[in-house]
Amino acid sequence: MGDDGRGSCGGEDVSDVDCQEAVRQLYVYLDGELTEERRLQIAVHLDECGPCADAAGFEAELRAVVSSRCKDRVPDSLIARVAAAIAAEAAHSDPGRTSGIA
Numbered sequence: 001m002g003d004d005g006r007g008s009c010g011g012e013d014v015s016d017v018d019c020q021e022a023v024r025q026l027y028v029y030l031d032g033e034l035t036e037e038r039r040l041q042i043a044v045h046l047d048e049c050g051p052c053a054d055a056a057g058f059e060a061e062l063r064a065v066v067s068s069r070c071k072d073r074v075p076d077s078l079i080a081r082v083a084a085a086i087a088a089e090a091a092h093s094d095p096g097r098t099s100g101i102a
């Protein structure tokens with residue numbers, strides 16, 4: 001253990017979590033898949049570190065928007081188009097089984 005354990009935000013008392021770790025855990029944190037202890041550590045870091053809090057806030061907001069959009073309206077037309085595209089692709093990549101319709 002010799003590398004510099006300094007976060008870029010010069011925290012003195014920022015628990016065990018530095019900025020790199022906080023950002024790395026951010027997604028897991030937002031997914032709520034961290035242990036309670038770990039969550040708390042990240043939360044404390046976010047509380048004391050503006051840049052990381054900003055990043056977390058932005059990410060959380062983004063997720064909220066995305067998931068609410070997705071829930072609100074997955075348009076049927078989009079689903080139909082995706083299904084059609086998949087079907088078309090499947091038909092295209094069909095191995096040379098189409099012997100003779102022409």
Ligand SMILES: [Zn+2]
Nearest residue numbers: 009019049052
């Ligand atoms: Zn930080």
